[in-house]
Amino acid sequence: MIFNCKPKIVLTEKQKALIEKIGISFENEGSQPVPARILGLLYVSDKPELTFDEITEALQISKSATSNGINLLLQMQRIEYTTFSGDRRRYFRLKVSNWRDEFRTKIDTMAGFNVLLREVLEVRTKETPAYNASIKELVDFLDYVFQNLPLLLQKWDQEKKDRP
Amino acid sequence: MIFNCKPKIVLTEKQKALIEKIGISFENEGSQPVPARILGLLYVSDKPELTFDEITEALQISKSATSNGINLLLQMQRIEYTTFSGDRRRYFRLKVSNWRDEFRTKIDTMAGFNVLLREVLEVRTKETPAYNASIKELVDFLDYVFQNLPLLLQKWDQEKKDRP
DNA sequence: TTTTTAGTTCATAAAATTATGAACTTAGTG
DNA sequence: CACTAAGTTCATAATTTTATGAACTAAAAA
Numbered sequence A, B: 001m002i003f004n005c006k007p008k009i010v011l012t013e014k015q016k017a018l019i020e021k022i023g024i025s026f027e028n029e030g031s032q033p034v035p036a037r038i039l040g041l042l043y044v045s046d047k048p049e050l051t052f053d054e055i056t057e058a059l060q061i062s063k064s065a066t067s068n069g070i071n072l073l074l075q076m077q078r079i080e081y082t083t084f085s086g087d088r089r090r091y092f093r094l095k096v097s098n099w100r101d102e103f104r105t106k107i108d109t110m111a112g113f114n115v116l117l118r119e120v121l122e123v124r125t126k127e128t129p130a131y132n133a134s135i136k137e138l139v140d141f142l143d144y145v146f147q148n149l150p151l152l153l154q155k156w157d158q159e160k161k162d163r164p
Numbered sequence C: 001t002t003t004t005t006a007g008t009t010c011a012t013a014a015a016a017t018t019a020t021g022a023a024c025t026t027a028g029t030g
Numbered sequence D: 001c002a003c004t005a006a007g008t009t010c011a012t013a014a015t016t017t018t019a020t021g022a023a024c025t026a027a028a029a030a
Helices: A013-028 A033-044 A052-059 A063-075 A096-123 A129-162 B013-028 B033-044 B052-059 B063-075 B096-123 B129-162
Strands: A079-084 A087-094 B079-084 B087-094
Touching: A013 A033, A013 B096, A033 A052, A033 A063, A033 A079, A033 A087, A033 B096, A052 A063, A052 A087, A063 A079, A096 A129, A096 B013, A096 B033, A096 B129, A129 B096, A129 B129, B013 B033, B033 B052, B033 B063, B033 B079, B033 B087, B052 B063, B052 B087, B063 B079, B096 B129
Parallel strands: none
Antiparallel strands: A079 A087, B079 B087
16 A cells, blocks of 8 residues: 655634735735735744645645746845755745845835925926925925835844844 | 916826836835825925826826825825815825824834744744844844934934024 | 656646726715 | 705626636646
8 A cells, every 4th residue: 555645734714814814914015815825824923934745735736826826026126935855846935134125125116205205296286385395394304214214224233133 | 259268287297207207106105006106296286285086197097096096195194184164175285294204103013023033032942042142133233223213313403403 | 778757848727817898876956 | 845966776788707518738648
């Protein structure tokens, strides 16, 4: 008798529930369902590294859904993978260390909006000074925040170093 | 001869282009097309306050699209309106002053994710201490940020007061 | 060389989102 | 009261997004 020895990913109810919650949370931030759940799975899975098949099976989705989801997440730099010699499979894991870059990216996105607001100020009629001033105030505030957030990162690093 | 004296909203090419850009920017942040463009219109319009019909006409959309868009934006607190006695129409305008609240809301959203990450830490197997530690670090950093952002708001208010 | 494994691609199906127009409501106006 | 203007609702249409399964590819194993 031959055993099919693919060790299946077994998820507790708690884990499944949390995957859904995390999935919904990422969906709310604009992610699509499958990638969102893949991230959730990688967060709660006992094994931090999962193969293509394990993901497909654990989430009960099609191979193509897994393929698309994984490639999207790789491209977004939310996950990465390793391989082991003598094993053609890729082992996917969260790029947790990447939150620092994500944080910067988010700031950049907001900064991009600020650029648009500056354009608004240029295009706006001068007949509405009070209104224009209120937009200017927003622009200034966002500038202030974008200047200071990197400092916050630095300070965090410093405090980490002081007591690790 | 009778003139139809509804003063139409005339948009320059520059304004139209900017409305599109702002629209796309909001869409990228998850807004739907019509509300995104209504916001864009209110940003660039020479009149900071526009009626239902003016919005409908300026954006060339259906009344229902305007209705839905406006109600969504009202609910999201992105716009508000005034009325004038003897005029049943509502005059919609951006709630620019509201960016402060929006900022807080965004922080709260991120904080919500942090709550989920704490749940992850509870559910995770103890067999992967290094991985768990890396998630813990993320949780701690986010906590740090959420503690410090309100301070940033305060400091900005202070500096404003010092030299207005 | 044939087979298996790991994964991609593509046409299509299913589902969800958005927008529309017509009918309807509601409150003032003449 | 009849009329109009302001806006909503609803069924439907159009579009977009998301997921699927089957066919395909490429590399390694047998």
